[in-house]
Amino acid sequence: MKFLRKILKCFSFTAAxxxxxxxxxxxSDYEDYDDVLEKNLTFRVSDSENNPIGGVIVNRKxxxxxxxxxxxxxxxxxxxxxxxxxxLLKNEGVMFRFDGNNSYIPKDTFITNFENDFIEIKLSKK
Amino acid sequence: MIFFKLFRRLETKIHPLNYLFWECTTxxxxxxxxxxxxxxxxxxYKDMPLEDFLKAFDSIPKREIDKDFIVVITGGExxxxxxxxxxxxxxKSRGVKWxxxxxxxxxxPEIHSKLISSGMRFxxxxxxxxxxxxxxxxGAQDSFKRVVNTIEFVSKDPRISFDVVTCVNxxxxxxxxxxxxxxxxxNVRRWRIFTISPIGRAKDDPNMHLSNSEFISLMQFIKxxxxxxxxxxxxKLKMMDITYSCEGYVGSYExxxxxxxxxxxxxxxxxxxxxxxxxxxxxxxxxxxxxxxxIYVDNFYDVWRERYIEYRDRKWTKESECKGCKxxxxxxxSGLHNWQPEGFLCHYKKTIRK
Ligand code: SF4
Ligand code: SF4
Numbered sequence: 001m002k003f004l005r006k007i008l009k010c011f012s013f014t015a016a017x018x019x020x021x022x023x024x025x026x027x028s029d030y031e032d033y034d035d036v037l038e039k040n041l042t043f044r045v046s047d048s049e050n051n052p053i054g055g056v057i058v059n060r061k062x063x064x065x066x067x068x069x070x071x072x073x074x075x076x077x078x079x080x081x082x083x084x085x086x087x088l089l090k091n092e093g094v095m096f097r098f099d100g101n102n103s104y105i106p107k108d109t110f111i112t113n114f115e116n117d118f119i120e121i122k123l124s125k126k
Numbered sequence: 127m128i129f130f131k132l133f134r135r136l137e138t139k140i141h142p143l144n145y146l147f148w149e150c151t152t153x154x155x156x157x158x159x160x161x162x163x164x165x166x167x168x169x170x171y172k173d174m175p176l177e178d179f180l181k182a183f184d185s186i187p188k189r190e191i192d193k194d195f196i197v198v199i200t201g202g203e204x205x206x207x208x209x210x211x212x213x214x215x216x217x218k219s220r221g222v223k224w225x226x227x228x229x230x231x232x233x234x235p236e237i238h239s240k241l242i243s244s245g246m247r248f249x250x251x252x253x254x255x256x257x258x259x260x261x262x263x264x265g266a267q268d269s270f271k272r273v274v275n276t277i278e279f280v281s282k283d284p285r286i287s288f289d290v291v292t293c294v295n296x297x298x299x300x301x302x303x304x305x306x307x308x309x310x311x312x313n314v315r316r317w318r319i320f321t322i323s324p325i326g327r328a329k330d331d332p333n334m335h336l337s338n339s340e341f342i343s344l345m346q347f348i349k350x351x352x353x354x355x356x357x358x359x360x361x362k363l364k365m366m367d368i369t370y371s372c373e374g375y376v377g378s379y380e381x382x383x384x385x386x387x388x389x390x391x392x393x394x395x396x397x398x399x400x401x402x403x404x405x406x407x408x409x410x411x412x413x414x415x416x417x418x419x420x421i422y423v424d425n426f427y428d429v430w431r432e433r434y435i436e437y438r439d440r441k442w443t444k445e446s447e448c449k450g451c452k453x454x455x456x457x458x459x460s461g462l463h464n465w466q467p468e469g470f471l472c473h474y475k476k477t478i479r480k
Contacts, residue, residue: 026225026248
């Protein structure tokens with residue numbers, strides 16, 4: 001029975017039948033989110049000698065949001081690590097800004113390749 | 127139609143649960159005229175603790191949760207819950223997508239961003255007319271401004287399936303064309319229209335209920351608009367979609383006002399956990415009559431599997447209000463939310479010109 005249901009579902013002309021919508025509920029059109037991915041990204045921020053830099057503020061530019069304060073923020077720990085969970089569309093890029101403390105030059109990075117979920121960032125001394 | 131009937135029979139037989147409402151609060155920041163739940167700012171019920179809902183949810187075997195399964199968080203106004211992000215994360219950690227129905231009043235870009243990160247993939251907000259009528263309906267003078275602000279930034283976000291719903295009533299029925307243009311200009315992808323059922327505080331408000339001729343003109347509006355949209359789309363023009371909500375069987379307007387024929391999924395694909403723990407289906411259904419159990423007493427999934435008899439076999443409707451109706455095989459006795467103690471609503475009868 002379930003198999004038959006799966007077969008029915010494969011026919012494109014039945015797609016609308018599988019959209020469940022209750023009057024007081026949301027419209028569950030699954031096609032809408034086919035392109036949405038979730039990626040977990042870990043940064044390790046270090047200096048030119050590979051020493052981790054703690055306390056770096058990592059700002060992630062939030063897309064699709066018209067807020068004036070549209071950055072999500074994490075701060076690196078003593079191992080230089082900051083973590084983000086990104087919800088993004090396929091082929092979409094995300095801007096990150098690394099604000100070192102007063103000793104380092106801030107750096108902007110635009111990431112488009114999310115195959116690696118661990119990214120090394122080097123900051124230069126001021 | 128044969129194909130659809132086959133599909134409907136199969137779906138009813140298998141009754142895969144893939145749409146689970148959670149009425150997480152009945153507190154609300156507005157005082158809407160058409161509210162089906164009679165919500166107020168201080169509700170008689172305490173918000174249901176997240177753990178209680180999760181315990182019920184976790185009774186669903188993992189093999190029964192496919193990628194189309196969604197949890198729909200509803201209220202009251204879900205954003206009044208301070209733990210809304212935790213709720214999202216808990217559902218997300220179970221590999222399930224979730225959506226929310228909100229009045230849009232408290233919504234901000236910051237909240238949006240957090241909810242997206244905690245797994246929200248569907249959002250529905252209500253707009254019940256242009257400024258004057260929306261504010262009248264919602265009982266707050268700044269309500270329109272705030273919901274439009276929400277609509278403007280959420281509709282720019284392609285990561286979410288977003289739609290706007292409008293409850294059509296005597297006051298806003300003359301504004302439909304303008305509302306369409308208003309939403310279309312703001313990049314809204316889908317506009318869903320519903321009409322009121324005789325429930326909650328709406329049942330005693332004469333402005334809420336459309337006459338038969340008004341109902342026909344609403345059907346005509348949606349039908350014409352859909353035909354126009356389809357023509358424009360052939361020219362590759364992007365246009366906002368418009369549909370009539372599931373509501374009920376609408377006779378000759380079937381498939382002209384929505385994508386697929388009427389099919390009430392309550393108890394077939396849809397279940398709910400209501401504020402007091404009742405296990406039911408759509409929150410607008412008569413809970414006293416149609417609740418199937420309670421999560422504080424029963425195992426949620428056992429109830430889903432073994433009960434819901436009246437939902438899955440609707441022949442009983444033929445023995446009462448629908449007796450002798452020639453449309454029964456197509457309609458199966460309308461949406462269950464139309465069976466209220468205050469009365470029964472047949473949408474088909476509203477479409478018949480005298
Ligand atoms: S009488 Fe019942 S079965 Fe007939 S159209 Fe109305 S709701 Fe449907
Ligand atoms: S009960 Fe009403 S809202 Fe729920 S699925 Fe049936 S028709 Fe739709």
